[in-house]
Amino acid sequence: QVTLRESGPALVKPTQTLTLTCTFSGFSLSTSGMCVSWIRQPPGKALEWLALIDWDDDKYYSTSLKTRLTISKDTSKNQVVLTMTNMDPVDTATYYCARTMGGAVASFDYWGQGTLVTVSS
Amino acid sequence: QSVLTQPPSVSGAPGQRVTISCTGSSSNIGAGYDVHWYQQLPGTAPKLLIYGNSNRPSGVPDRFSGSKSGTSASLAISGLQAEDEADYYCQSYDSSLSVYVVFGGGTKLTVL
Secondary structure (H helix, E strand, C coil), X not given: CCEEEEECCCEXXXXXXXXXXXXXXXXXXXXXXXXXXXXXXXXXXXXXXXXXXXXXXXXXXXXXXXXXXXXXXXXXXXXEEEEECCCCHHHCEEEEEEEEECHHHCCEEEECCCEEEEECC | CCCEECCCEEXXXXXXXXXXXXXXXXXXXXXXXXXXXXEECCCCCCEEEEECCCXXXXXXXXXXXXXXXXXXXEEEECXXXXXXXXXXXXXXXXXXXXXXXXXXXXXXXXXX
């Protein structure tokens, strides 16, 4: 079955760089049409899409955060990594990775459980 | 401020039918892009509820239905049950300014 799991630090300091890893199973990111996205949700607020990487290693970023984000994949390890630079307290959120089949127009059919990242000194 | 607009809250009594709207624009829903809906129970990850405007994944009860018209979409829940109390989000694609994936602001459903 398809599973995704996010991992990374629970606490980062302002100005630091956050690195999150999504480890997945049950599918291959080398399969045509397969994509993984990162989505975040500040406490009590709405979902916000951050970035997407597809099977062909094409990458797409939220316009508002593009300069701070880098998404990459390691197909052999079934992992997708997101880095976000210059972290600020407003970046405190639960960060999810999720799978889509068919690019950015498609639905997220499987989600990880999420990992809460708090930005505080 | 979300690209897709949803009412902050809706409510209904058990057994009733409620609808949640999702209003977009000519660069997303109105451009023909599909709308997807998610249910998020308290403290859990979102779960896909409706994909491609009106399709239910396996395991989703047929009490949940979706529709789309023009620049808007709707999620309908009939035969409300206490377990339906959750946050609901719509999602689509936006072709303007390379925005890509967009979500609604979410709607809190309260079962009275």
